Amino acid sequence: MVRGLWSAQRYNQDPWPGVGNPPTLQGGEIQQYFGYSPRVPTTLHFESVRRRFGRLAVLKGVSGTVEPGGMLLVTGANGSGKSTLLRCLSGLLAPDSGKIEYQENGAGLDIAERRQRVGVVSPDLAFYAELTVAENLDFFSRLRRVSSAAGFAVLDRLALPADRLAGALSSGMRQRLRWAWALLHSPRLLLLDEPFQNFDAAGERVARELLAEHLAGGGLAVVANPSTLDFDHAAQRLDLGG
């Protein structure tokens, strides 16, 4: 049952919502009729993204594209802008220039929609220390207007006790909670900043399985890590240097 939640059928959504049988249109006609190309239902494309903090230019024109089932691995030294890029992609930070386009089922999302649709795992993420793991997930599932079942299923797989206070979690346990939180609303796009940090071997194995299932189901992922990670899935690479 648990694995079923993360199976490919989760992403087998109707690419023609509310339309019924697709009309028999060809190529450019489809794009003209519906405003998007059905061949790229969910994509992330960013181009010439620049971001400065005062005089310090952190991102100097970064570009990339991620398509369904695809993963972009962003590497670079500390301070090279990996986390800044992910914050820009998630909508938490506005780039100074450049464009970020994210489409789900062919419909472009603005920055506010993108912020609420993506799944984020980041060292910056913290949860309410006074609440238990279950209460935290329940609260955020209410905000996201989804059942908390998906989050609890991930908790089970990651062997994270739901009744423990978030403030009493070890760093590895907190990372497990971040994964459960990120997958709570079954996002199509995962933005993972150092996704395996603080994990023990078992935790990392499960997290890698979750990522592989996400990609196998047609999801997208951008992974930022200081060094190259070995993945079963072939990943595009973007080196921000140092």
Next chain:
Amino acid sequence: MRRNASTWAAEAAAVFVKEWRCEFRTRYSLNTLALFAFTTLVVVSFSLGPLGVSKSQGTSLLPVLLWIILLFSVAAGLPRAFVQEEETQTATALRLAATPSALFCGKLLYGLSLVFALEALVTPIYVAMTSLDVASPGLLVAVLAAGGYGLAVGSTLVAAIIAQARTKGTLFSVLAFPVLLPLLVLAVELTRNAASGAAPDVALPQLLLYDAVVTIAGLMLFPLVWNP
């Protein structure tokens, strides 16, 4: 993406419930507000008790002191609403999950419940200890309700603005002063009217208008303040 009113209200309610759940476990705001209110109440009551101020002076002076007690008690506890989210880094998760207007309303509801609880606790004790005669109790309740709402919404908005600043305490005082000054002027005047039995005239509609304007401004400004 359009959201209907019920899901929006459910989001605001979730924030409200979360705030109280965290508050009951830490009791930070409750303790701060209660201690500050108790201390100022005792100081004012002993300094200006029934023997320290004449009845005519009391009608004009005591309402001012009541609102000063309420203002400073609120200022001691309410600015934490968003500051704590930033300091504990839970703001990032909230930004990624919550609809800004629902978050603002949830926080406002929490602040409002705190202010009303504070008023319900402080006002009867203050009136009894200072022997303040209230000729029009109905008007006093209306002023406390409208004034308390104004305090809550103004403080919540200013708290959101200062949350990402470095000098939060100073900035709250600087920004809250122009926002809350009209409210306090009207609330003091109306409380005097309630004490003397005079008609509220235009001050009550003005206070209600202030509440409406600050609420609308808060709903419009908050998404801009909260998100990049």
